[in-house]
Amino acid sequence: MQSPVPLQIPAVQCEQVSFSYGEIPILTDVSFSIQKLDAVALVGPNGGGKSTLLKLILGLLTPQTGTIKVLGVSPQQARKKIGYMPQHLQYDPSFPVSVMDVVLMGRAGSIGLGRYSAEDRRIAMQAMAELAVDGLASRPFNSLSGGQRQRILIARALACEPEILLLDEPTANVDPGVELQFFEILKELANRVTVLTVSHDLGFVSQMVSRVFCVNRQVKIHPTSELTGEIIHEMYGGDVRMVRHDHCCSEQGHSHADIL
Amino acid sequence: MLTYFSALTDPNMVFLRYALFAGLLAAPAFGIIGTYVVARRMTYLAGAIAHCVLGGIGAALYCQARYELTWLTPMLGAIVAAIGAALLIGLISLRSRERVDSVIGAIWVLGMATGIIFIAKTPGYIDPMSYLFGNILMITGGDLLTIAVLDVIVIGLGLLSYNRMIAVCFDEEFARLRGIRTELYTLLLLCLTALTIVLMVRVVGIVMVIALFTLPAATASHFSTRIWQMMLFATLLGMISVAGGLSLSYGLDLPSGPTIVMLAGFFYLTVIIGKGLKNRLR
Numbered sequence: 383m384q385s386p387v388p389l390q391i392p393a394v395q396c397e398q399v400s401f402s403y404g405e406i407p408i409l410t411d412v413s414f415s416i417q418k419l420d421a422v423a424l425v426g427p428n429g430g431g432k433s434t435l436l437k438l439i440l441g442l443l444t445p446q447t448g449t450i451k452v453l454g455v456s457p458q459q460a461r462k463k464i465g466y467m468p469q470h471l472q473y474d475p476s477f478p479v480s481v482m483d484v485v486l487m488g489r490a491g492s493i494g495l496g497r498y499s500a501e502d503r504r505i506a507m508q509a510m511a512e513l514a515v516d517g518l519a520s521r522p523f524n525s526l527s528g529g530q531r532q533r534i535l536i537a538r539a540l541a542c543e544p545e546i547l548l549l550d551e552p553t554a555n556v557d558p559g560v561e562l563q564f565f566e567i568l569k570e571l572a573n574r575v576t577v578l579t580v581s582h583d584l585g586f587v588s589q590m591v592s593r594v595f596c597v598n599r600q601v602k603i604h605p606t607s608e609l610t611g612e613i614i615h616e617m618y619g620g621d622v623r624m625v626r627h628d629h630c631c632s633e634q635g636h637s638h639a640d641i642l
Numbered sequence: 643m644l645t646y647f648s649a650l651t652d653p654n655m656v657f658l659r660y661a662l663f664a665g666l667l668a669a670p671a672f673g674i675i676g677t678y679v680v681a682r683r684m685t686y687l688a689g690a691i692a693h694c695v696l697g698g699i700g701a702a703l704y705c706q707a708r709y710e711l712t713w714l715t716p717m718l719g720a721i722v723a724a725i726g727a728a729l730l731i732g733l734i735s736l737r738s739r740e741r742v743d744s745v746i747g748a749i750w751v752l753g754m755a756t757g758i759i760f761i762a763k764t765p766g767y768i769d770p771m772s773y774l775f776g777n778i779l780m781i782t783g784g785d786l787l788t789i790a791v792l793d794v795i796v797i798g799l800g801l802l803s804y805n806r807m808i809a810v811c812f813d814e815e816f817a818r819l820r821g822i823r824t825e826l827y828t829l830l831l832l833c834l835t836a837l838t839i840v841l842m843v844r845v846v847g848i849v850m851v852i853a854l855f856t857l858p859a860a861t862a863s864h865f866s867t868r869i870w871q872m873m874l875f876a877t878l879l880g881m882i883s884v885a886g887g888l889s890l891s892y893g894l895d896l897p898s899g900p901t902i903v904m905l906a907g908f909f910y911l912t913v914i915i916g917k918g919l920k921n922r923l924r
Contacts, residue, residue: 440819462820466819468813468815471813472814472815478867478868478871479808479812479868480867480868483808483868487816487817487820488820490806491821497805498805
């Protein structure tokens with residue numbers, strides 16, 4: 383679709399970004415860079431700024447200071463190359479749409495006032511097939527379970543043919559059995575798109591990502607290469623304690639061996 | 643019933659035919675735009691626009707009588723006021739930091755008050771009741787033509803923007819991220835709402851016009867799994883309400899606007915109560 387961006391241009395680059403809602407600082411002096419095809423998980427306590435960080439990358443919010451570049455350009459310019467799955471769909475359960483209608487919304491930016499083309503439908507079907515929900519295409523969206531809906535929303539994000547995928551709590555409504563299957567799918571996706579996922583469950587995400595960003599006003603970066611999910615889980619018990627520990631680290635991240 | 647059909651062809655009862663034409667012409671616009679309004683939960687905004695129409699009608703009547711501006715018909719005043727109110731309400735709900743519902747409520751009342759004052763100050767006697775609650779005796783052949791033209795505009799734009807409008811109504815933030823100018827679509831929807839309101843002001847009046855927006859669409863939503871089905875069913879329900887309501891009002895000598903609205907309300911209540919009973923019996 384688009385000409386490939388050279389690898390040296392980072393997928394996302396934040397430089398000294400600060401953001402506050404009125405008087406309340408949400409993010410202070412955040413700097414990091416995410417390379418193309420990197421897979422990153424954002425963890426941290428509620429209100430720590432994870433969703434805000436995603437919205438800054440999407441250009442829905444503008445930082446008070448600092449700059450954010452997505453694929454080398456401003457977030458607004460890069461928007462069409464980002465697929466986004468929101469945590470909460472401000473969703474009206476009586477809204478009569480089919481699953482296909484919802485996934486096709488990922489193509490809505492390219493149709494003008496017209497109709498969806500056969501190509502749009504093919505891309506939407508393919509996105510659903512990747513998440514193993516293509517059998518649901520003609521079902522009413524409001525008849526689905528929470529986990530199915532979540533997958534449809536990821537399929538919708540994929541239908542945008544994104545270079546970067548932003549997933550806000552993709553496992554929020556998913557039961558544990560399905561969750562495993564879920565991350566298998568995400569792992570597959572991470573082979574061809576840059577994935578940023580917000581998650582509560584570090585044990586799971588650490589199997590698919592290469593770095594973990596702890597977001598709590600600041601962003602601390604942990605590579606997961608030397609660690610299995612089990613060890614991290616043992617070490618921190620949960621993500622809240624994970625961000626409480628004291629350390630300083632470079633933008634490249636640090637090894638947990640340093641602090642033990 | 644037979645007398646109703648013979649009345650429809652009676653050359654002395656041309657108003658009845660006009661009212662039926664007006665209602666049947668307007669039903670698709672109400673079905674399509676009403677579905678968007680109900681799905682987007684904008685009924686309150688539509689109510690405010692409808693009441694502002696009285697301001698435009700009043701101002702037009704006043705200018706016509708006072709300054710002999712014969713071209714300034716109440717219909718034209720209604721269109722201008724409706725579009726003006728739609729843009730104002732749209733911009734306020736998109737931009738304002740005030741409590742949006744308070745501002746909308748203020749516009750609602752001020753638009754109506756303006757109209758009443760103008761009508762009171764217009765030389766000669768004008769019955770505001772016929773604008774508030776509709777009066778099919780007032781429909782002229784020229785009105786029918788205006789209704790037909792507006793109808794084509796509303797239905798055309800409503801259907802052309804179908805896919806994008808659904809995307810905006812379903813998840814505005816996501817639509818914006820796809821590069822859709824969602825604020826523009828919100829304003830477009832409000833303007834189409836305004837024009838649709840004008841279509842039926844003559845028949846059911848500004849107070850009850852909102853019923854034709856919400857009741858058929860809300861009734862239809864119980865049978866629909868897709869937006870286009872909801873539009874289709876809402877259109878059919880609208881046509882049945884208008885045709886049935888006019889026939890009942892003629893047969894029972896009742897005011898036509900309220901009878902049409904009562905019929906639409908009857909369908910709605912029947913469906914909800916029926917559905918409730920069905921769920922309880924299960």
